[in-house]
Amino acid sequence: MGIHISKGHLIDPANHLDKKTDLFIEDGKVAAIGKAPADFKAEQVIDASGQYVIPGLIDLQARVREPGQEYKATIASETHAAAAGGITTLCLPPDTHPIIDTPAVIELIHRRNETAACAEIVTLGALTKGLAGEELSEMYELKQAGCVGVSNARAPIANTLVMRRAMEYAANFGLTIFLKPEDHSSSQNGCAHEGVISTRLGLPSIPEAAETMAVARLLMLVEQTGVRAHFCQLSTAKSVQMIHRAQYDGLPVTADVTAHHLYLTEMDIGYFDSNCHVFPPLRSQRDRDGLRAGLVNNTLNAICSDHQPHELDAKLAPFCESEPGMSTIETLLPLALRIVDETELGLSEVIAHLTHNPANILGLETGQLGVGRRADVCIFDPDQNWTVNNDTLNSRGKNSPFIGWEMKGRVSHTLLAGRVVFQR
Amino acid sequence: MKQQDIQLDSQGRLRHFLTIEGLKKQILIDILDTAENFSTVGTRNVKKVPLLRGKTIANLFFEASTRTRTTFELAAKRLSADVINMNISTSSTTKGESLLDMLRNLEAMHCDMFVVRHHSSGAAHFFAKHVAPHISIINGGDGSHAHPTQGMLDMFTIRRHKPDFTALRVAVVGDILHSRVARSQIHALNTLGVPEVRAIGPRTLIPAEAESLGVHVYHDMKEGLRDVDVVIMLRLQRERMQGALLPSENEYYRTYGLSQKKLALAKPDAIVMHPGPINRGVEIESSVADGPQSVILEQVTNGIAVRMAIMSMVLGRPNEEQEAD
Numbered sequence: 134m135g136i137h138i139s140k141g142h143l144i145d146p147a148n149h150l151d152k153k154t155d156l157f158i159e160d161g162k163v164a165a166i167g168k169a170p171a172d173f174k175a176e177q178v179i180d181a182s183g184q185y186v187i188p189g190l191i192d193l194q195a196r197v198r199e200p201g202q203e204y205k206a207t208i209a210s211e212t213h214a215a216a217a218g219g220i221t222t223l224c225l226p227p228d229t230h231p232i233i234d235t236p237a238v239i240e241l242i243h244r245r246n247e248t249a250a251c252a253e254i255v256t257l258g259a260l261t262k263g264l265a266g267e268e269l270s271e272m273y274e275l276k277q278a279g280c281v282g283v284s285n286a287r288a289p290i291a292n293t294l295v296m297r298r299a300m301e302y303a304a305n306f307g308l309t310i311f312l313k314p315e316d317h318s319s320s321q322n323g324c325a326h327e328g329v330i331s332t333r334l335g336l337p338s339i340p341e342a343a344e345t346m347a348v349a350r351l352l353m354l355v356e357q358t359g360v361r362a363h364f365c366q367l368s369t370a371k372s373v374q375m376i377h378r379a380q381y382d383g384l385p386v387t388a389d390v391t392a393h394h395l396y397l398t399e400m401d402i403g404y405f406d407s408n409c410h411v412f413p414p415l416r417s418q419r420d421r422d423g424l425r426a427g428l429v430n431n432t433l434n435a436i437c438s439d440h441q442p443h444e445l446d447a448k449l450a451p452f453c454e455s456e457p458g459m460s461t462i463e464t465l466l467p468l469a470l471r472i473v474d475e476t477e478l479g480l481s482e483v484i485a486h487l488t489h490n491p492a493n494i495l496g497l498e499t500g501q502l503g504v505g506r507r508a509d510v511c512i513f514d515p516d517q518n519w520t521v522n523n524d525t526l527n528s529r530g531k532n533s534p535f536i537g538w539e540m541k542g543r544v545s546h547t548l549l550a551g552r553v554v555f556q557r
Numbered sequence: 558m559k560q561q562d563i564q565l566d567s568q569g570r571l572r573h574f575l576t577i578e579g580l581k582k583q584i585l586i587d588i589l590d591t592a593e594n595f596s597t598v599g600t601r602n603v604k605k606v607p608l609l610r611g612k613t614i615a616n617l618f619f620e621a622s623t624r625t626r627t628t629f630e631l632a633a634k635r636l637s638a639d640v641i642n643m644n645i646s647t648s649s650t651t652k653g654e655s656l657l658d659m660l661r662n663l664e665a666m667h668c669d670m671f672v673v674r675h676h677s678s679g680a681a682h683f684f685a686k687h688v689a690p691h692i693s694i695i696n697g698g699d700g701s702h703a704h705p706t707q708g709m710l711d712m713f714t715i716r717r718h719k720p721d722f723t724a725l726r727v728a729v730v731g732d733i734l735h736s737r738v739a740r741s742q743i744h745a746l747n748t749l750g751v752p753e754v755r756a757i758g759p760r761t762l763i764p765a766e767a768e769s770l771g772v773h774v775y776h777d778m779k780e781g782l783r784d785v786d787v788v789i790m791l792r793l794q795r796e797r798m799q800g801a802l803l804p805s806e807n808e809y810y811r812t813y814g815l816s817q818k819k820l821a822l823a824k825p826d827a828i829v830m831h832p833g834p835i836n837r838g839v840e841i842e843s844s845v846a847d848g849p850q851s852v853i854l855e856q857v858t859n860g861i862a863v864r865m866a867i868m869s870m871v872l873g874r875p876n877e878e879q880e881a882d
Contacts, residue, residue: 332764333578335678335701335740340765404563405679449657449687451677451699 134176135159136551137169141181141512145188146485147501156186158508161551165504177553179546181512187484189221189509189547191491191500193389194365195440195462197223197254200241201230206442206529208242211462212251214528216555218463219511219544221252222499226311227259228286234259234270236278243279251554255495257284257311260299264288267295269302276306281495282363284311287412291317297354304360309494313365314347314372324453326414330399337453339414341369348372352379355386363494364388366439368413370423377432387494389435390424392468393461397534407448407455408534425476428486435491438465442530460530464521466513467540508551517543563685571871573685573694576703577744585712585748591866592713592859598635599861608869609638612669616642618697619675624833624857625697625707629672632864657687664689670872671695678702693871701735707832708741710863712749714856715787718828722749728781729772730757731791731813731840734764738832739791747771757781758813761802778813782822790815790831793840806839816842820850828852
């Protein structure tokens with residue numbers, strides 16, 4: 134079936150495209166750009182005038198709560214929410230229940246997504262068995278089953294020798310290792326950044342060093358083992374500087390930041406707003422500025438949602454006793470777009486942080502609209518305003534810290550492999 | 558984003574009492590003046606006033622306490638309110654009943670006020686946010702966040718001895734990091750116009766951005782005590798100690814314990830305070846705790862009048878809807 138997306142402004146950073154042109158899709162793939170192929174027959178024409186046409190977004194970290202926590206959300210509900218946010222690929226960390234440490238769990242996830250299929254799901258395999266930080270997982274098997282990388286999620290690997298061996302073994306099979314830097318003995322039971330707000334509210338705190346010490350330790354091991362490493366969801370200005378230095382020194386490291394860390398700071402906790410309870414914690418204004426600077430100089434290569442939908446009850450508790458995490462999958466695109474107005478980054482660069490760059494990090498062919506590529510497409514109206522609230526969010530999780538915020542830029546269509554999976 | 562203060566009603570009067578932070582000086586003065594009026598009730602033959610007759614107050618203590626609960630109970634009874642005490646061990650909440658379910662159950666018993674003590678910072682705000690509109694919340698201490706009635710009774714005690722707050726130098730000594738009492742005292746002292754508030758303690762027990770609370774930080778106790786008018790000692794909260802904060806009680810006493818010798822560095826007429834319970838020989842020398850400069854037991858007595866004042870101000874407000882008519 135042929136789809137003709139007409140009169141849109143096409144931005145495809147990977148192919149340096151940034152102009153008004155038409156896009157032709159056939160058999161789930163990009164058939165042509167600009168001029169229709171000779172025998173092209175459009176069954177559907179999407180009028181994209183006044184709108185941008187970009188590759189479908191690739192979210193480096195999102196939780197769909199299935200398998201294991203279907204009372205919070207499901208693959209069906211969250212891939213639908215992803216499609217509503219213009220996201221066509223979600224990367225799941227391995228801390229599901231059961232944990233993604235065997236091929237069977239990966240098969241289960243893919244099978245469950247077949248029926249929903251509003252977005253592609255890719256998985257990270259567990260770095261250690263049961264994420265226990267002691268024994269290596271069967272990384273070769275996991276790779277064969279389709280894992281795009283390995284990670285220990287937020288679970289600690291206290292033993293440095295185990296960490297080193299895990300890196301060596303992952304490198305052996307060309308797997309990228311996804312690292313969530315945290316020194317657990319420093320963060321302990323903390324739930325807010327160690328700073329002005331934790332001091333004022335008497336909240337157990339997580340110091341900056343809980344992240345920077347882990348980054349330093351991991352960088353030393355990356356240098357020694359040569360593994361391709363991706364640092365997930367950095368939250369401090371200092372970590373960005375350390376990663377910048379490592380990249381300058383030629384280490385194979387990349388890093389990402391969440392959209393919410395680019396906007397919110399510890400101050401947003403106000404008087405114990407549990408929707409701002411998240412890990413890594415919202416840090417200081419200085420850190421927020423440092424993260425933005427890291428995005429501008431391309432030390433941070435991607436913006437992700439770190440989407441964590443919760444049921445209502447999970448947040449109905451005193452701050453520290455509420456469950457951490459935010460529902461952010463549908464605010465990823467508009468928040469990223471806003472960065473264009475607030476930094477020196479251009480629109481095309483920001484879109485690269487959402488498409489081409491994360492595709493490269495995950496080793497995916499998508500994230501671009503070259504002829505012959507899978508037609509994962511997001512069409513959005515850059516001028517449409519909408520307000521975040523329980524009704525406008527499609528995600529099962531309404532735990533957004535942006536409730537009440539006015540967003541600019543709204544997805545009108547999302548196509549997954551040439552199929553319209555979302556239309557407003 | 559500045560949030561609307563949920564402690565105040567539309568007329569700017571206290572509707573809950575959760576924290577001293579953000580309250581206007583006049584409200585604090587009103588509390589102190591009202592408490593002054595109540596302070597004689599306890600010395601009368603009939604130790605009761607009928608202000609809150611027919612009101613029901615529930616003490617919800619999720620954390621063990623003897624003195625605070627008792628003084629709240631006495632205060633309520635002297636105001637002629639009915640009082641129920643509930644000691645809720647944390648195990649019963651972990652059995653599956655959420656805090657909110659418990660709150661709904663208690664609301665169903667037609668109470669007018671909950672006095673809440675809880676181990677988690679922000680618990681009082683959480684209750685206030687979710688409670689039915691006709692119920693008021695008094696924070697009886699939440700985690701390391703606030704203990705505002707204690708803070709006010711300390712201000713009351715200070716004012717009785719040193720009537721002019723704007724001429725004072727006050728030192729708060731000890732475990733500031735874990736102390737909800739210290740946070741409430743510091744906010745109160747700053748709001749009441751004390752020009753110099755000092756926080757004294759080892760680096761491991763002073764929070765990261767202590768200066769942002771409006772204090773001068775001292776790690777040398779001798780330097781910090783010099784020429785102060787009020788010395789407030791904090792309890793060394795051993796039950797909240799985690800990790801390697803201090804090597805030993807003995808070393809703590811030698812470095813930050815209040816001895817006669819160290820007290821001599823303060824002004825000769827300085828008063829010594831402590832929220833209790835005292836660890837003698839850990840944070841304070843017995844002869845200081847029992848000495849002529851100590852007002853520690855006065856604090857306990859004053860606690861009743863101050864809590865009466867706060868309860869009556871919160872519950873004794875004229876009905877808002879009636880006023881609007």
